[in-house]
Amino acid sequence: xxxxxxxxxxxxxxxxxxxxxxxxxxxxxxxxxxxxxxxxxxxxxxxxxxxxxxxxxxxxxxxxxxxxxxxxxxxxxxxxxxxxxxxxxxxxxxxxxxxxxxxxxxxxxxxxxxxxxxxxxxxxxxxxxxxxxxxxxxxxxxxxxxxxxxxxxxxxxxxxxxxxxxxxxxxxxxxxxxxxxxxxxxxxxxxxxxxxxxxxxxxxxxxxxxxxxxxxxxxxxxxxxxxxxxxxxxxxxxxxxxxxxxxxxxxxxxxxxxxxxxxxxxxxxxxxxxxxxxxxxxxxxxxxxxxxxxxxxxxxxxxxxxxxxx
Amino acid sequence: xxxxxxxxxxxxxxxxxxxxxxxxxxxxxxxxxxxxxxxxxxxxxxxxxxxxxxxxxxxxxxxxxxxxxxxxxxxxxxxxxxxxxxxxxxxxxxxxxxxxxxxxxxxxxxxxxxxxxxxxxxxxxxxxxxxxxxxxxxxxxxxxxxxxxxxxxxxxxxxxxxxxxxxxxxxxxxxxxxxxxxxxxxxxxxxxxxxxxxxxxxxxxxxxxxxxxxxxxxxxxxxxxxxxxxxxxxxxxxxxxxxxxxxxxxxxxxxxxxxxxxxxxxxxxxxxxxxxxxxxxxxxxxxxxxxxxxxxxxxxxxxxxxxx
Numbered sequence: 001x002x003x004x005x006x007x008x009x010x011x012x013x014x015x016x017x018x019x020x021x022x023x024x025x026x027x028x029x030x031x032x033x034x035x036x037x038x039x040x041x042x043x044x045x046x047x048x049x050x051x052x053x054x055x056x057x058x059x060x061x062x063x064x065x066x067x068x069x070x071x072x073x074x075x076x077x078x079x080x081x082x083x084x085x086x087x088x089x090x091x092x093x094x095x096x097x098x099x100x101x102x103x104x105x106x107x108x109x110x111x112x113x114x115x116x117x118x119x120x121x122x123x124x125x126x127x128x129x130x131x132x133x134x135x136x137x138x139x140x141x142x143x144x145x146x147x148x149x150x151x152x153x154x155x156x157x158x159x160x161x162x163x164x165x166x167x168x169x170x171x172x173x174x175x176x177x178x179x180x181x182x183x184x185x186x187x188x189x190x191x192x193x194x195x196x197x198x199x200x201x202x203x204x205x206x207x208x209x210x211x212x213x214x215x216x217x218x219x220x221x222x223x224x225x226x227x228x229x230x231x232x233x234x235x236x237x238x239x240x241x242x243x244x245x246x247x248x249x250x251x252x253x254x255x256x257x258x259x260x261x262x263x264x265x266x267x268x269x270x271x272x273x274x275x276x277x278x279x280x281x282x283x284x285x286x287x288x289x290x291x292x293x294x295x296x297x298x299x300x301x302x303x304x305x306x307x308x309x310x
Numbered sequence: 311x312x313x314x315x316x317x318x319x320x321x322x323x324x325x326x327x328x329x330x331x332x333x334x335x336x337x338x339x340x341x342x343x344x345x346x347x348x349x350x351x352x353x354x355x356x357x358x359x360x361x362x363x364x365x366x367x368x369x370x371x372x373x374x375x376x377x378x379x380x381x382x383x384x385x386x387x388x389x390x391x392x393x394x395x396x397x398x399x400x401x402x403x404x405x406x407x408x409x410x411x412x413x414x415x416x417x418x419x420x421x422x423x424x425x426x427x428x429x430x431x432x433x434x435x436x437x438x439x440x441x442x443x444x445x446x447x448x449x450x451x452x453x454x455x456x457x458x459x460x461x462x463x464x465x466x467x468x469x470x471x472x473x474x475x476x477x478x479x480x481x482x483x484x485x486x487x488x489x490x491x492x493x494x495x496x497x498x499x500x501x502x503x504x505x506x507x508x509x510x511x512x513x514x515x516x517x518x519x520x521x522x523x524x525x526x527x528x529x530x531x532x533x534x535x536x537x538x539x540x541x542x543x544x545x546x547x548x549x550x551x552x553x554x555x556x557x558x559x560x561x562x563x564x565x566x567x568x569x570x571x572x573x574x575x576x577x578x579x580x581x582x583x584x585x586x587x588x589x590x591x592x593x594x595x596x597x598x599x600x601x602x603x604x605x606x607x608x609x610x611x612x613x614x615x616x617x618x
Contacts, residue, residue, distance in 0.1 A: 019511045023423075026513050030419025033412055034432065037483055041439060044450045051453075098343030106337055107344070119347040125534070125604055126597070127541020129568050130354060132575075133593040137357035141581065158350055165347070189329050191336045212441070219443025222543035222568065226575045226589075261445045261544075268449050268548055276453060283446045290441050298434065 045287065052281030060281060065233070065263065069274030074282055076233040077263035080149065081218060083237060083252055084259060087153020088160065088217050093210050095157070096164025103165070104172040105194050124162035131159045132226025140227055147228035149237060150253040155223050160213030167212065171205020172198060204304025208297045215293035219286060221261035233258045260286050358597060361590035365389075368584045374591065380554040380570075382585040383577070389588060391595055393554040397471065397564040398599070401546055402539040404475025404560050405482060409535050412479075413486030414528070420487070421494035422516040433491070436484040444481070448548030451477035456549060469551030469563040477549070478542050486535045493527020494520050533607030537600050543568035567596045 007015075063073025099120075107113040135155035145151045175198050183193040237255035260282060267279035366374070369389040377390015420429050456473035460466045466473075497520050505515040521528065551563030552573045565573070571589045579586040 019514065023511050023513045026516075027419065027423050030415055030423060034416050034419065037412065037416070037480065038432075038435065040480065044454060047454060048446065048449065095343050095346055098340045099347060102337070102340035102344040106340060116344050116347055119351045122604065123347060123350055125537050125600065126354065127537070127543070127568065127600060129541065129543045129571055130358075130593055130597055133361075133571070133590060134350070134354045134357050136575075137361050137590070138353055158346075161347065161350070189333045191333045192329070215441050219441070219445065221443070221445045222547075222572060225572050228575065261443055264449070265445050265544065265548065268445070268452065279449060283443075283449050286443050287446055290443060291438065294438050294441050 048280050048287065049284045051277055052279075052284045055277050055281035056284075060278075064235075065258075065266075069272060069278055072267075072275075072278055074260065074263055074285070076236060077258050077260045077282070079236050080229075080233070080257035081260045083149050084152045084156060084224075084257065085214055085218060087150060087253070088156040089210065089214060091154060091157035092160050092164050092213060093206075096161050096209070096213075097168050097206055099161070100165045100168035100172060101194055101199075104169045105190065105198065120162050120165050123158075124166070128159060128220055129222040129226060131155055132223030134158070135223060135227045146254065147230075147256055148254045149257045151227050152224050152229065152257060152259070153253075155227060156217040156220060159220060159223060160217050163213040163216060164206075164209045167209020168202065168206050171202035171209070174205065175201045201308060204300055208301045211293050211297040211300070215290045215297070218293070219261055219290055221265055224259055224262055225265070229262045230256055230258055260289075354597070358590055358594040361587060362594050364582075365584060365587035365591045368587075369591075378556040380565075382588045383574075383579075387585065389584075389591075391567075391592065393556040394565060394567045394570055394592060395595070395599075396556055396558055397546075397550070397554065397569070398540055398566040398596075400558050400560050400564065401471050401475040401478060401542075401550060401566055402536060404472060405478035405539040405542075406532075406536065408476060408479025409482045409486050409539070410532055413483045413531070413535070414490055416483070416487040417490035417494060417531075418516050418521070421491045422512060422520060433488065436488045439481075439484040440488075442481075444542065444544040445548070447477050447481050448544045451545050451549035463561065466561055467551070467563055469549065470561055471546075471550045471564055472560040474546045474548075474550040475560060478539050478545050481542075481545070482535045482538050485538060486531050489531035489534060490524070490528050493524040493531065496527065497523040530607055533603050536603050540599055540603070541568065541596065543572060547572040567592050567599075571596075 060073045061078065062075055063071060064075050065077075066072040103113065103116065103120075107116070132155065135151055135158075139145045139151040139154055140147060145154075179197050179201070180193050183197045188196070233256065237252035237257065239252070264279050264282040264286060267275040267282065270276075374389055374391055376392070377388060378392045379388040379390050380393045381388050420432060424432070451473045452469075455477055456466070456468060456470065459470075459473055459476075460468075494516075501519055501523055502515050505519045510518070546566045547569040550566065550569060552565045552569050553563055554565040554570065555562065557564055570592055574586060574589045
């Protein structure tokens with residue numbers, strides 16, 4: 001607007017009222033866009049639950065997939081997903097936390113550290129299906145792990161590694177310098193400072209990061225399809241716990257598998273309407289699990305924040 | 311504690327030496343964990359080049375990059391990547407037409423206009439939406455959005471890029487809004503106050519001071535959105551159909567790079583066939599496209615970063 005000296009007071013007031021009205025118009029637009037977006041998503045989620053409602057029940061959870069929609073269930077998919085998540089958590093947690101501790105507490109500021117940091121940032125932006133291709137070439141064919149639970153778990157672990165690293169670094173950074181300096185002052189080495197003083201304070205942040213990472217991994221479909229998950233599996237992998245010594249059995253790592261999102265994808269791609277109800281039910285359960293995990297993560301973050309008074 | 315033992319047996323100096331030695335070992339272990347990130351990047355690049363090298367023994371790079379027919383699964387196979395690139399660009403374009411304006415307006419509203427309580431409630435919801443599995447969004451696109459669109463355009467086929475693109479757009483709105491909002495919030499308060507003092511209204515301040523000031527963050531948010539849309543797999547695999555066609559018309563079915571990779575992975579081609587190797591070549595193209603956007607984003611943020 002050309003506010004020049006020639007304007008009378010009246011004109012200025014008029015312009016001001018106009019500009020203030022624009023403000024109100026924008027608030028209206030912003031608020032309604034927000035409401036529309038959240039509203040559409042809410043409607044979609046409710047529709048999903050409604051479409052799947054007829055299939056919820058114990059039979060759906062405790063049955064294997066079947067050619068007949070009304071007999072089909074998610075047993076092998078749910079077990080497969082649980083086992084994959086187990087591998088992912090066991091691999092991603094120590095690896096991510098160790099990498100974060102190195103970058104935050106140990107790493108000197110030089111080009112080498114810079115390269116590691118750029119890599120972590122970059123990996124967060126790599127499309128997930130590229131991780132699937134990596135796993136197909138590396139784990140399946142070069143390492144010979146086959147199309148197994150182990151391969152899927154490792155793939156998803158690499159996928160969520162940046163999430164765990166970033167969350168851990170943030171929570172390490174939140175520990176005040178004074179705590180470290182007090183421990184150094186008493187003669188503790190760097191590892192002792194980290195292990196006994198810094199890490200206990202950042203447990204909450206680390207757990208939050210791990211759960212957020214797992215909630216991302218649980219819904220990932222593309223990389224698992226790429227490494228060759230099957231969608232029709234009517235058996236369970238060997239149980240990880242056995243009755244005889246040594247009570248643990250690792251054969252399940254090599255078992256072929258299916259997973260929740262794969263099962264849903266398989267049902268959704270069938271033209272038969274009856275299977276689409278199955279897809280909706282599986283989707284609602286998957287969605288529920290993701291939201292539950294996120295809720296737990298938010299709760300943990302809140303609890304730990306409240307407990308610590310620096 | 312573990313360090314008490316050497317203290318008694320070997321004296322204080324031995325203990326210190328032991329502890330320092332242990333520290334060095336721990337540091338090496340931690341460093342090797344950090345190197346996994348570098349290793350992963352190197353492995354991705356290596357695998358994509360290595361596996362697609364056999365593909366490029368059969369197909370010339372010229373044919374691959376300029377061919378407009380992509381039929382690796384037919385007996386008279388042709389390997390022109392352009393149809394897949396066109397599909398990817400079209401779905402991404404539709405998604406961005408939704409996500410960038412809507413995401414930006416929501417971000418401006420949340421950052422500059424919304425009352426504190428509303429913002430604190432909406433932000434976690436936006437982040438929560440980012441965690442919804444994409445296969446669920448694929449279900450929405452195929453079974454809810456497309457039937458709705460067919461009521462408006464009865465000629466729309468059941469598989470189309472429009473529905474898929476719209477859902478991807480809706481899916482990345484929370485990302486774009488959340489990252490843009492963070493960027494605008496980090497513009498210092500005194501810049502706003504200076505603008506208000508000159509008689510500007512909130513909207514004028516938001517559009518002429520805050521948005522330019524947060525440009526680097528906005529660029530990062532858009533780039534993040536583009537990267538997501540380009541790499542998005544399940545929505546297009548489910549809802550856009552899997553027939554590669556050289557078209558930019560969103561109302562037609564088509565395949566994207568990602569959908570093609572899924573299609574081949576679902577089939578039973580032997581590992582050493584050219585058709586199978588083609589997914590690595592497609593993946594290479596996908597990664598290069600994402601890389602280009604990341605580099606553009608990097609330079610944008612550099613060039614326009616305002617020094618406060």
